[in-house]
Amino acid sequence: MFEFLKSPVLAFQEFIRLSGRAIAGIPRKPYYMDDLFIQMDLIGVGSLPVVILTGFFSGAVMALQMSRALQTYGATSQVGTIVSITLVREMGPVLTALMVAGRNSSGMASEIGSMKVTEQIDAMRALGTDPVMKLVKPRLIATAFVLPLLTILADFVGLIGGWVVACYMLHLTTGQQFWESAWRALQYDDIAQGLVKPFVFAIVLSLVGCHYGMQTTGGTQGVGRATTQAMVVASVSVVVLTFVIGRIFTSL
Amino acid sequence: MAATGNNGIAPVVMAFDEVCFGEGGEQALHNISFDVRRGETLIIHGAAASGKTLILKLALGLLKPTRGRIFLFDRDVTRLAEREWFDMRSRVGVLFQEGGLFDSLSIEENVAYPLLNQRLLHFPEEQVHDRVEQSLEFVELGHTLEKFPSELSGGMRRRVGIARAIVTQPELLLYDSPTAGLDPITANTIMALIVKGRDVRGATTVMVTHRHQDGEILARYRFDERTSTLVPALEDSTHTRYLVLREGSVAFLGSSAEFDASKDPYVTMFASR
Numbered sequence: 001m002f003e004f005l006k007s008p009v010l011a012f013q014e015f016i017r018l019s020g021r022a023i024a025g026i027p028r029k030p031y032y033m034d035d036l037f038i039q040m041d042l043i044g045v046g047s048l049p050v051v052i053l054t055g056f057f058s059g060a061v062m063a064l065q066m067s068r069a070l071q072t073y074g075a076t077s078q079v080g081t082i083v084s085i086t087l088v089r090e091m092g093p094v095l096t097a098l099m100v101a102g103r104n105s106s107g108m109a110s111e112i113g114s115m116k117v118t119e120q121i122d123a124m125r126a127l128g129t130d131p132v133m134k135l136v137k138p139r140l141i142a143t144a145f146v147l148p149l150l151t152i153l154a155d156f157v158g159l160i161g162g163w164v165v166a167c168y169m170l171h172l173t174t175g176q177q178f179w180e181s182a183w184r185a186l187q188y189d190d191i192a193q194g195l196v197k198p199f200v201f202a203i204v205l206s207l208v209g210c211h212y213g214m215q216t217t218g219g220t221q222g223v224g225r226a227t228t229q230a231m232v233v234a235s236v237s238v239v240v241l242t243f244v245i246g247r248i249f250t251s252l
Numbered sequence: 253m254a255a256t257g258n259n260g261i262a263p264v265v266m267a268f269d270e271v272c273f274g275e276g277g278e279q280a281l282h283n284i285s286f287d288v289r290r291g292e293t294l295i296i297h298g299a300a301a302s303g304k305t306l307i308l309k310l311a312l313g314l315l316k317p318t319r320g321r322i323f324l325f326d327r328d329v330t331r332l333a334e335r336e337w338f339d340m341r342s343r344v345g346v347l348f349q350e351g352g353l354f355d356s357l358s359i360e361e362n363v364a365y366p367l368l369n370q371r372l373l374h375f376p377e378e379q380v381h382d383r384v385e386q387s388l389e390f391v392e393l394g395h396t397l398e399k400f401p402s403e404l405s406g407g408m409r410r411r412v413g414i415a416r417a418i419v420t421q422p423e424l425l426l427y428d429s430p431t432a433g434l435d436p437i438t439a440n441t442i443m444a445l446i447v448k449g450r451d452v453r454g455a456t457t458v459m460v461t462h463r464h465q466d467g468e469i470l471a472r473y474r475f476d477e478r479t480s481t482l483v484p485a486l487e488d489s490t491h492t493r494y495l496v497l498r499e500g501s502v503a504f505l506g507s508s509a510e511f512d513a514s515k516d517p518y519v520t521m522f523a524s525r
């Protein structure tokens with residue numbers, strides 16, 4: 001009767017098993033530091049251009065779209081407040097995570113998936129290496145480390161985008177007023193929320209990418225399928241998780 | 253000659269006892285039983301999807317059987333934890349069907365991989381380069397150290413795979429369709445290297461193949477170190493046995509002479525008559 005549920009339940013069970021093994025393996029040897037730094041470079045440095053561009057224009061768009069509403073209420077001086085709260089709490093973490101999901105979760109799925117279909121994962125196991133420790137753990141740690149940093153950068157660049165539009169394009173407010181209101185608007189729980197989110201997203205993004213890579217079957221077509229699935233699932237997870245974490249913070 | 257124990261019988265290196273894999277109608281292996289003794293050669297024949305590769309994957313612990321028991325070096329490994337498997341696998345060399353080379357690593361790094369990653373070996377790092385070079389020279393590819401797998405031909409990749417399989421000088425060598433997709437000349441070169449690998453070190457060898465020529469070379473030839481060529485072996489001096497699989501079941505298991513004498517139409521398809 002519930003036959004149709006068997007496959008997704010099994011996939012979820014595999015995901016939990018992989019996550020458990022990867023997280024439990026963090027303090028255990030071997031550490032594969034070279035792989036960790038390579039992943040940090042790939043995910044962190046590699047994502048810089050896309051994160052900076054997305055961050056800048058999301059802040060700029062925010063200021064642009066809010067300008068009319070603020071002018072209606074004569075509250076144009078509050079543009080810094082709105083840009084900063086929205087960016088730090090929500091848009092910075094979510095957009096950065098979506099960019100990393102598109103770039104890296106899919107990349108992890110395709111890289112590991114290609115290794116899977118060409119028997120490299122089996123070879124790795126046969127030659128004395130645990131693929132979870134060698135492939136999954138470095139990607140998990142690297143993403144968990146660099147995504148919060150990328151988010152901080154995106155938040156800051158987004159504020160610059162908002163400031164450029166608010167002060168130099170639409171002349172809504174002065175630069176000093178913009179930065180002061182942006183700074184004053186932020187409470188500790190906004191910053192906490194803005195940092196907890198990318199950390200949780202990073203864990204999910206990396207594990208989803210690795211999970212789909214590890215489950216790849218069916219040659220090159222299978223690699224393509226795994227890549228797409230990883231990106232879709234990672235992106236949807238980000239949107240769902242941002243609501244869940246936001247709800248937890250609002251009820252605190 | 254097969255190495256013998258105190259009682260004159262060579263110890264069992266690998267054994268399958270009533271092994272099944274898969275459930276219900278999707279059972280890919282049914283009640284597979286056989287053993288391989290030290291110094292023996294086992295050739296596993298069978299049509300495509302008959303379960304040949306599955307046997308090697310089960311023997312390496314890459315898959316777990318649904319029923320039955322598997323023994324490796326006198327130890328029941330059926331339910332061994334993955335962490336314990338890493339030590340067990342350091343005694344086994346394996347060549348995968350597609351070579352299984354890591355495409356992001358150079359040939360030198362590929363061959364050095366088991367030496368640097370198998371914990372039980374404790375291989376001194378300063379000797380790794382020399383051993384890798386030696387192993388690549390063995391397969392006549394000493395000049396490819398700096399290259400990447402994508403720069404080599406299919407046959408050369410398979411030879412690098414052999415170099416990687418033998419670099420740790422394992423007690424048991426597993427070859428999965430080593431000549432699949434290769435032209436006859438390259439296939440013969442690969443087979444000559446497999447015979448050389450077996451005879452120079454006396455390693456126990458298990459080879460999966462659907463080509464009867466491969467089995468014949470392994471059963472009827474030995475490597476002559478003096479002339480560095482393959483020469484016809486004396487009858488049964490290669491201690492070769494055959495296992496033929498049909499749809500996941502054992503269709504034949506026996507010595508080289510019994511294999512040649514078999515009248516089973518399915519078995520005779522894998523023998524050159």
